[in-house]
Amino acid sequence: MEILQNNIILLTLTFGIYYAARQLQKWTGWIVLNPILLTIVALILLLKITGISYETYAHAGNYIEFWLKPAIVALGVPLYQHLGQIRRQFLPIFLSQLAGCIVGVASVVFIAQLMGASRETIISLAPKSVTTPIAMEVCQTMGGIPSLTAAIVVSVGLFGAIFGFKVLEVWHIKNPYSQGLSIGTASHAVGTSRAMEKGNTYGAYASLGLILNGLLTALLAPLILKIMGI
Amino acid sequence: MIRQCFIIFGCLAIGELIVWLTGIAIPSSIIGMLLLAALLQMKAIKEEWVKGMSDFLISNMGFFFVPPGVALMLYLDIIKAEFIPIVVATVVSTIMVLIVTGWTHQKMKSNGDSAE
Numbered sequence: 650m651e652i653l654q655n656n657i658i659l660l661t662l663t664f665g666i667y668y669a670a671r672q673l674q675k676w677t678g679w680i681v682l683n684p685i686l687l688t689i690v691a692l693i694l695l696l697k698i699t700g701i702s703y704e705t706y707a708h709a710g711n712y713i714e715f716w717l718k719p720a721i722v723a724l725g726v727p728l729y730q731h732l733g734q735i736r737r738q739f740l741p742i743f744l745s746q747l748a749g750c751i752v753g754v755a756s757v758v759f760i761a762q763l764m765g766a767s768r769e770t771i772i773s774l775a776p777k778s779v780t781t782p783i784a785m786e787v788c789q790t791m792g793g794i795p796s797l798t799a800a801i802v803v804s805v806g807l808f809g810a811i812f813g814f815k816v817l818e819v820w821h822i823k824n825p826y827s828q829g830l831s832i833g834t835a836s837h838a839v840g841t842s843r844a845m846e847k848g849n850t851y852g853a854y855a856s857l858g859l860i861l862n863g864l865l866t867a868l869l870a871p872l873i874l875k876i877m878g879i
Numbered sequence: 880m881i882r883q884c885f886i887i888f889g890c891l892a893i894g895e896l897i898v899w900l901t902g903i904a905i906p907s908s909i910i911g912m913l914l915l916a917a918l919l920q921m922k923a924i925k926e927e928w929v930k931g932m933s934d935f936l937i938s939n940m941g942f943f944f945v946p947p948g949v950a951l952m953l954y955l956d957i958i959k960a961e962f963i964p965i966v967v968a969t970v971v972s973t974i975m976v977l978i979v980t981g982w983t984h985q986k987m988k989s990n991g992d993s994a995e
Contacts (some may be wrong), residue, residue, distance in 0.1 A: 663945060663946075667942055667945065684941070685941045685942070685944055685945060685948065686948075688945050688948075689945055689948035689949055689951065692945070692949050693949055693951065693952045696949070696952065697952070703949065703950060703952055703953050706946070706949060707946065707949075707950070710945070710946025710947075710949060711946065713942065713943055713945060713946050714943060714946040714947055716936065716939075716943045717908075717940075717943040717944070717947075718891055718906075718907070718908040718911075719887050719888065719891060719908075719936055720936040720937060720939070720940045720943055721906075721908035721909065721911070721912055722887050722890050722891050722894075722908055722911035722912050722915055722936075723887060723912075723915070723929070723932065723933035723936040723937050724912050724937065725890070725911070725912040725913065725914070725915030725916040725919065725933075726915065726916075726919065726926065726929060726930070726933040726937075727937070728912065728913075728916040729915070729916040729919035729920055729926075730926075732916065732920060738988060740987065741983070741984050741987035741988045742984065744983060744987060745979075745980045745981075745983035745984035745987065746980065748979050748980060748983045749976045749979055749980030749983075752972075752975050752976055752979045753972060753973075753975070753976040756968075756971065756972040756975050756976075757968045757969060757972035758968075760964070760967060760968040760971055760972060761964050761965070761968040764963060764964035764967060764968065765964060766961050766964035766965065766968070767961065770957065770961050770964070770965065774965065774968055774969065777969055777972070777973075778972075778973065778976055780906075780908075780909075781944070781947055782906035782907075782908055782909075783905075783906050783909065786906055794954075794957075796950050796953060796954070797954045797957060799947045799950055800947065800948065800950050800951040800953075800954055801965070801969060802947075803944050803947055803948040803951070804948075804951070804969065805969055805973055806944065807948075808969070808970065808973055809973060809977070810941075813977055816974055816977050816978065817977060817978075817981050820977075820978050820981070820982065822977075822978070822981035822982055822985050823985075824981075824984070824985045824988060824989075826984065826988065827980075827981045827982075827984040827985040827988065828981060830980060830981065830984050831976070831977045831978075831980035831981035831984070832977070834976055834977075834980045835973050835976040835977045835980065836973065838940050838941075838944070839940075839941055839944055841940070842937075842938075842940045842941035843941075845937060845938065845940075852937075858980065860909060860912065860913075863906075863909055864905065864909065867905055867906075
């Protein structure tokens, strides 16, 4: 299976599986068949079966992951497009972000602690709602396991992308701005990419939630953990 | 295309530079995003100078999360050992964030609207 360890072949497989997964979601129309989730599961199975190590895959995967940072920079464009609107309702946005950030960190820490998770796991879970680069940074400075955080962040994002709008509807949160904002706050860039599919307004507010919660979590998470005695 | 790449990577590079100089705990990509929005707002750059590239990056953002997601396979042991706490904590907490953020914003926004 030596040839399977070739970067180009691993990249081709990643593109191919993702494309197939996206087609599958289009045909069935099932949101649960999230192409990101399906591709991750399929790739893990493939690597396990062929015995290729994660390190080998990560070599190829880096070429894809690399674009995450420029993609986050690119969110500056929808942010700019909605700047006027955002300025007009600064207070509701800021306060709902603050509430979301504190609840996000405190609740996950509290529940994990209550259920007997180890200290490292608790710290790795704390920044789960925010985008990977921020979450890993926060986790590292507090002494967690950054790559466990990365994996959990993606899972949280998928949960938000798949069930986020459903949860909001059940709780009668119907305003498109509020919906976009909470999707971005709770499930960062993965949720934002789903919100973008729903419409530009949802997407712009989701990127706003992603940015603000990212900033707030970077600033407040260490403090919240300290207060909670972790 | 080259100009688009130059602007987006330029913003990111300045972000990296700021992080390196100040040791600030904010990711370079977030600084780059804020910088790009500021440059657009100040009319230092035009939207069409970055539009094609930014549309491409944003619409494919989910795909870029596949490799970090595959890293899950490294932690199957920890996840298996602490499966229930991890899943319950993240799911409940994520639902709480969605509701608290959305509810606060919707409530304050409708109050603000009626006050106008």
